[in-house]
Amino acid sequence: MKVLVIGSGGREHALAWKLAESEKVSYVYAAPGNGGTAREAKCSNVPFADNPEGWEQLISFAKKEEIDFTVVGPEAPLAEGIADVFRNAGLAIIGADKKSAELESSKVFSKTFMKKYGVRTAVSESFSDYEKAASYAGHYFASSLKPLVIKADGLAAGKGVVIAADYNEANNALVSFMKDSTLGEAGKTVVLEEFLEGKEVSVLAAVDVKDNKGSIVPFISARDHKRRFDGGEGPNTGGMGAIAPVPDYSEKAQADFITSILQPTLEGILQEQMDYRGFIFFGLMVHEDACSLLEYNVRLGDPETQAVLPLMDFDFADLCVSILEGRLQSFDFSWKEGAVCAPVAVAGGYPGTYRKGDVISIDEKVLQDTDVKLFAAGAVLNNDDQLVTSGGRVLALSAYGTNAEEAWNKAYQAMDAVQFEGMGYRKDIGKE
Ligand code: AMP
Ligand code: GLY
Numbered sequence: 001m002k003v004l005v006i007g008s009g010g011r012e013h014a015l016a017w018k019l020a021e022s023e024k025v026s027y028v029y030a031a032p033g034n035g036g037t038a039r040e041a042k043c044s045n046v047p048f049a050d051n052p053e054g055w056e057q058l059i060s061f062a063k064k065e066e067i068d069f070t071v072v073g074p075e076a077p078l079a080e081g082i083a084d085v086f087r088n089a090g091l092a093i094i095g096a097d098k099k100s101a102e103l104e105s106s107k108v109f110s111k112t113f114m115k116k117y118g119v120r121t122a123v124s125e126s127f128s129d130y131e132k133a134a135s136y137a138g139h140y141f142a143s144s145l146k147p148l149v150i151k152a153d154g155l156a157a158g159k160g161v162v163i164a165a166d167y168n169e170a171n172n173a174l175v176s177f178m179k180d181s182t183l184g185e186a187g188k189t190v191v192l193e194e195f196l197e198g199k200e201v202s203v204l205a206a207v208d209v210k211d212n213k214g215s216i217v218p219f220i221s222a223r224d225h226k227r228r229f230d231g232g233e234g235p236n237t238g239g240m241g242a243i244a245p246v247p248d249y250s251e252k253a254q255a256d257f258i259t260s261i262l263q264p265t266l267e268g269i270l271q272e273q274m275d276y277r278g279f280i281f282f283g284l285m286v287h288e289d290a291c292s293l294l295e296y297n298v299r300l301g302d303p304e305t306q307a308v309l310p311l312m313d314f315d316f317a318d319l320c321v322s323i324l325e326g327r328l329q330s331f332d333f334s335w336k337e338g339a340v341c342a343p344v345a346v347a348g349g350y351p352g353t354y355r356k357g358d359v360i361s362i363d364e365k366v367l368q369d370t371d372v373k374l375f376a377a378g379a380v381l382n383n384d385d386q387l388v389t390s391g392g393r394v395l396a397l398s399a400y401g402t403n404a405e406e407a408w409n410k411a412y413q414a415m416d417a418v419q420f421e422g423m424g425y426r427k428d429i430g431k432e
Contacts, residue, residue, distance in 0.1 A: 001317060004062055005030045005037070006050045006082070007073025010344070010377035010396050011302035015071055015316075016043050017373070018309045022317035029065070031058055035387045036376025036395070050077050059089045069094060069320055072278070075299050079105035079155060083278070092324050093277075096207075096298035100274040103296040107151045107160075107191045110296050117268035120260040121293045122285075124193035126153070130178040136192055137170040147195040152177050154186030158238055163195065198287030200224070200294070201249045202242075202304045203257065206319060208328040209269050209276040215329045216266045216280060220311055221246040221254075222304035223430075228351060230428045237351045238393050241343035241429030244307040247404060252289040257282070261293050277323050306375045306396045307342040311335050341407035342398040343415060343429040347378065348422020350392035358421040360387040360394065366417035370410040372399045374418070389420055404430055 001024055005016045013036035020028045020042040030037035031054070033045035046061060048054040062070060070086060072078055072095035081098035102109040107126075114121045127133035140148050150173045152160035160183060164170035177187030205218040222244040228234035261282060269276050281297035281304075300308075309316070313334040322331040347354035360379060367374060375398060378391015397414045401407030408430055415425060 001025050001068040002065060003028045003317065003320075004058070004067045004070040005033070005073060006058070006070060006077060008032050008034045008050065009073060009302055010036075010375045010393065011300055011305040012073040013037050013040070013375040013377070014306045014309045014398075015073060015300075016040055017375070018312065018316040019071070019320075022315045024315065025317050029061075029067070031061075034376045034390075035379040035381040036374070038381050050074065052080055055082060055085055059086065059091065062086075062091050063089075068092065069324060071095070071320060073299065073302075075101065075104050075155065075297060078278075078298050083275075087275075094320050094323055095278040096280075097275040099272075100269065100276040101298045103280075104298045105155050107153045107295075108189055111191055113268055113272070114293060117264045117271070119264045119268070119293055120291065122149070122193045122196050124191050126189060126191045128189045130174060133174050133178065133190055133192060134171055137164075137167055137174065140192070141167045141170070144194070149193040149195055150174065150177070151191040151193060152183050152187040153189035153191065154183070156183045156186045158236060159183065160186060196285045196287065196292055196294070198285040198292075199248060201246050201253075201284045201286050201291075202301050203282040203284060204300050204304055204308055205262070205280050205282065206323055206328055207269070207276045207278055207280050208323045208326050209266070209274060210326060212270055212273060214270070214276070214326060216262055216269075217328055217331070217333065218257075218262065219308050220244050220335050221249045222301065222308050224301060224304055225426060225429055225432055228346075228426075230426050232432050235351050237346070239301075239303045239344060240346070240426045241341070241396065242301075242303040242307040243342070243404065243407075243430040244304070244311055244340050249286065250289055253286050253291055256289060257284065257291045261291055265296075302377075303342055303344055303393075303396050306398050307340040310340050310373060310398050310400050311338070336400070338400060338402045339404040339407045340398055340400050341404065341411040341430050342375075342396045343411050343425050344377070344396045345394050345415065345418060345420075345423050345425045347389050347392050347394055348424060350424070354392050355422045356389055356391075358389045360389060360418065360420040362387070363417035367397075367414055370399065370414050372397050372410055372414035394420065394423070
């Protein structure tokens with residue numbers, strides 16, 4: 001089989017690597033890919049953009065090369081309808097259709113869906129009128145000591161959620177989103193939500209819903225670490241590292257997730273007649289073994305994918321085919337024992353303005369000795385075939401260990417073998 005992977009981040013490098021590992025896959029193309037996919041065995045990049053301008057070219061490429069199926073990494077093309085466009089062109093694609101993608105691209109849509117189908121989530125209200133939102137915030141703080149969570153309705157690349165400790169902070173965020181339009185259209189409508197206590201868990205899952213039939217099967221649990229600095233300090237980022245599985249995600253909590261979140265979500269996807277053949281991400285807050293849903297993403301998480309895929313003891317290409325053929329329910333999932341720790345190295349200045357174009361030096365022998373996989377994210381190849389930084393999150397080092405401690409040790413041994421000007425990382429991935 002030949003496969004096309006859409007996207008250019010660390011998640012897409014992991015997808016391309018895992019697909020290329022399959023004996024049934026003869027070649028993987030990444031569009032546009034990055035320096036990691038360019039170097040991966042059985043894999044190369046094609047220079048077509050993953051936005052609507054590139055779709056025509058991607059479709060002709062997929063037809064000419066007789067690509068068996070395409071896997072979409074990021075949310076933006078899904079929200080813009082890439083799955084619909086590919087399917088209309090007669091091409092097999094793994095990804096939520098435009099309607100299902102609203103579960104991620106609109107917080108109002110997803111909260112309405114959660115309430116309609118009884119998915120457990122925080123109490124919330126949505127507003128398009130600033131005065132009404134500010135008044136709701138005023139009443140909230142008059143009767144609650146907890147922070148208020150303010151969420152921009154639209155996609156905002158991780159900048160759309162503010163946790164306000166008091167009315168002033170809440171009001172500042174509302175003014176910035178709704179009046180000053182700092183997020184453009186994405187912040188014109190907001191969801192105001194009660195703050196939930198607990199620990200966050202990411203559950204990535206496969207979905208094969210079509211024609212009112214299908215299922216959702218969850219993968220092993222994972223945890224992202226969103227804050228820039230150790231101990232959960234500093235600004236939010238796209239993710240500073242992930243672990244899988246999550247040691248504090250109890251069996252009781254997992255059972256609660258199935259009944260309180262996964263099953264009603266599946267019911268909703270079926271009832272709404274979505275064509276959802278792809279992946280879904282449940283962002284959970286877990287407190288005393290009870291799960292609440294913070295958000296859906298209609299894709300795999302980044303960097304969670306870099307921690308979860310190395311634990312898969314099955315052929316990922318087979319999984320994709322079973323999704324396309326609606327056979328997920330009988331797919332034979334098996335997971336490696338052990339754990340993965342995948343810290344991310346970021347560029348100097350990230351998540352603010354950051355450096356670019358720095359050469360990344362890697363002691364490949366250390367990576368081989370520790371059996372650690374480097375997944376490139378914001379890193380491309382220069383004319384001399386060297387990996388250079390091109391984005392904020394530069395790379396992840398995914399270390400497998402027979403237990404979490406061993407994985408952590410290997411990951412940070414490998415981190416010492418990677419260097420670039422201004423490089424930063426967290427030392428407490430899996431230990432926060
Ligand atoms: P979201 O995009 O909805 O996942 O929000 C981004 C981040 O904000 C989450 O990963 C949480 O860390 C935090 N967050 C969102 N909603 C809540 C909530 N209701 N209570 C506490 N933290 C939240
Ligand atoms: N790691 C969270 C996300 O992919 O949105």
